[in-house]
Amino acid sequence: MWKKCNTFILAALSLYLCNGLISCAHAHSLVFGPELFASESGKSQRVVKRFSVHDVGQKFFVSVQSGSGSEKGAGRGAIKINGKLIVSSDELGKQLKMLTKPIKLQTKNIISVEGTGEAPIIVTIMSLKEQTVTVKIPPLGDKVILDGYAMIEFPAGSFDGAQDVRMSITASPSIQSIFEADATGPRLPYEIRINTGDKAPTMDISVGLKYPDSFFSSYYQMHIFAQLHDNPDAPDVHDRFVMIDSGLDDVLEMTMATLPKYAFSNRYGKNGTYEAIITVGLVH
Secondary structure, three states: OEOOOOOOOOOEEEOOEEOOEEOOOOEEEEEEEEEEEOEOOOOOEEEEEEEEOOOOOOOEEEEEEEOOOOOOOOOEEEEEEOOEEEEOHHHHOOOOOEEEEEEOOOOEEEEEEEEEOOOOEEEEEEEEOOOEEEEEEOOOOEEEEEOOOEEEEEOOOOOOOOEEEEEEEEOOHHHHHHHHHHOOOOEOOOEEEEEEEOOOOOOOEEEEEEOOHHHHOOOOEEEEEEEEEOOOOOOOOOEEEEEEOOEEEOOOOEEEEEEOHHHOEOOOOHHHOEEEEEEEEEEO
């Protein structure tokens, strides 16, 4: 049987549309998923679900992520929305990691996922809606909360003065490529950016990311991954995502971890500002 469960509304995403694929970034919010489908038996299974949207005039995108190419039985199948084929079996059969396409939705919608393979398929549908929050962190420390999505806490002494901290959510294709380079499993189809302006925090911070019920019900472990840059003078060493040992808070439905201060880099933020980039990945 395919594993199915309702997901917790998680995040806003940012995407760029170019030739039917995502290539740049605008903030988005979820209208379906992320939902994980996996077949333990390897037999073809079909799952049908219904969902609603309020403003059909918005732009919508569907993100489909197959299992890591290193897994046996990579996810294969087809996805239809309101009877229209959106992702074919040929596309999923190429062991792609993540595919994003623009779609049109109705007030009431039906999504059909049919596939086979031991590796999971993660399906997410997004709509255009900005999701960002900015908080002025005093020297005594404080929290930044993006309701339903993520929470970060700066301890006292993180900054020597009041510092504006902005948290936002994006889904950058370039970030996805960096994650896939060393990935052992799939991830949430977005990343959270924590921008601290012209100063990086002087202390490690606590982070919590919401996870969908479908991830919790899967056979994977959940960990937070942070993007780090290795020695820029080494030509063969590039940015990569590093797993941070994480725990689960079943009450908050969050993956929790301590983010090291060196995860903040002025390579990532605009105009040389300091930024950390994190996501939740699934590990066997």
